[in-house]
Amino acid sequence: MQYKDIIADEFGVSVWPKSHERTGYYEIIGIREGRGIHTARGAELPFKSGDLFFSRPGDSNTFTVYEPTHFLRLRFTIPYVSKQPLTVLPENWNTWMDRFLTLPDRNNGSLLQIQSDRTLAIQLLQAIVNEYSGDHKLRQQVIFQLFTSLILLIWRNSGLIIDSEELSQAKDVRKEDLTSYIEQNIYEPKKLTLNAMGTHFQYSAGHMGIVFKKKTGKSLSTFVQDYRYDLIEKRLKYSRLSMKQIASEFGFTDESHLNKFVRSKTGLNPSEIRMDH
Template sequence: MEQIHDTFAIEIVDYSEWKERNRKNNFFELVYILNGKGLHRVNHIAYPYRKNGIFLLPAARCHMYVIEKKTRFLFLRFTASYFLPNPNETVDYSKWFNSLNFIIGNHDYLSGELIDNLDDRMQLKRLLDIILYEYQKKAGCSTFIIQNTLVSLIAIISRNIQDKKYRGHHFTDKKIAEILNFIDFNLLEPEKLTVGYLSQKFNISKNYFSEYFKRNTSQKFQDYLICSKLRIAGARAKFTDVSFQEIASELGFTDSSHLNRMMKKYTGKGMRETRKEIQNNRN
């Protein structure tokens, strides 16, 4: 596999019969079906795939393919650190980190065909064509173009996961769906998650906001914030090699001990137990 960056790689392979591939635990992998059909098995559940199918696999997920017709796969692999700030760059990728965290925290919605919307599916294909072209070209600005195109690609995936997440929910007040969506995409920006900020942004009385939130979600506002952060923390523990201290710092917990206490309080399991879950599933 040829690489342009040690945290990003593309591979195109043809398989008539599936062969086990070596996947690093800290990589996400986007799979695009260029041709062929068969079944995609994730954690022992089978999902059909076909030409132009798109899947996104969090790191460490147990998966394989049952190939019914010779298949050409495009594997695009990356880590979150591919977008770490570079002192020589002026581009702010913070929104990309928000989208990636949303995807990580809602990985349960990733199983099976990723994109239901036909227009979005074609848009993703165009973006993948750009990434593949620049990857092969390796010109002066290729890495920059790939990064920015991948940002757009992740945003489209986030939008489709969002649609799946709230599908079937019938909120009596549509504004609450907008608030929940805003919170989910801004969990790394605490200044945007205060009652004062949210009440002003969504034109709700500051004194009434907490009551309004609980009435429409059956959950206290602060509990929802903590549970949303813990959902991401748990997914990070399972699907990345990031230290617990880094996870705690990024999500606004005092330290790893504080994060661990909250995890045990709300889920009944600490961070170490959560990380071991995925390891046990792989053995």
């Protein structure tokens, strides 16, 4: 299958389409209106109007819709962000874009925290969709300028811009410090984000992601979900807690979401793991 370098569309649904696929594409999804649960790589977080999510090719990325939701979707490839003339690119574009595409945990919740940026990002994404579906002159140039503005907003919110002064002044941290922090806060998901950990260890969110991957060999979200599963597996094998109790302990909204998480890690249902022991 041959891919276009960029595709933009929008759709309103009451149920997330099972046919949704992104093979070969990076993807940014904005929520113009609606609410529900966003599931990515085993992590479940609520979504609402103004949220923005990012996923890489091959990522598992679904939405459980609680009320009719209008999605704005932008798909793009590596060639799209790398083939543009240098004269039209912001300074350090290639370096920053590489960080954006490879830094872990980009889809571990909405990309935007600043309220005014949330509104502006949805407007930019809507403008990209409108331009893509139109046939105006300079259409591709306008789309790329809107795209760079959207990425700049994401950088501003996510701490991806790391200057040399920060790199030289930030304190060093041991792997044991990182794993201990996660073990102590595994039941408090709000403390297991790059922003929260960065505040604790005196790093920006972007630098925290780089340090964590370097020290542990895994992204923060992968490490947390692996450790979370290890604890759940022990509950299933060695405790008499009900599925409902285990789901509640680990912050799942119900047993079905616990089942989905365990199946994503093992291919088995929780009851099968319990029966095998």
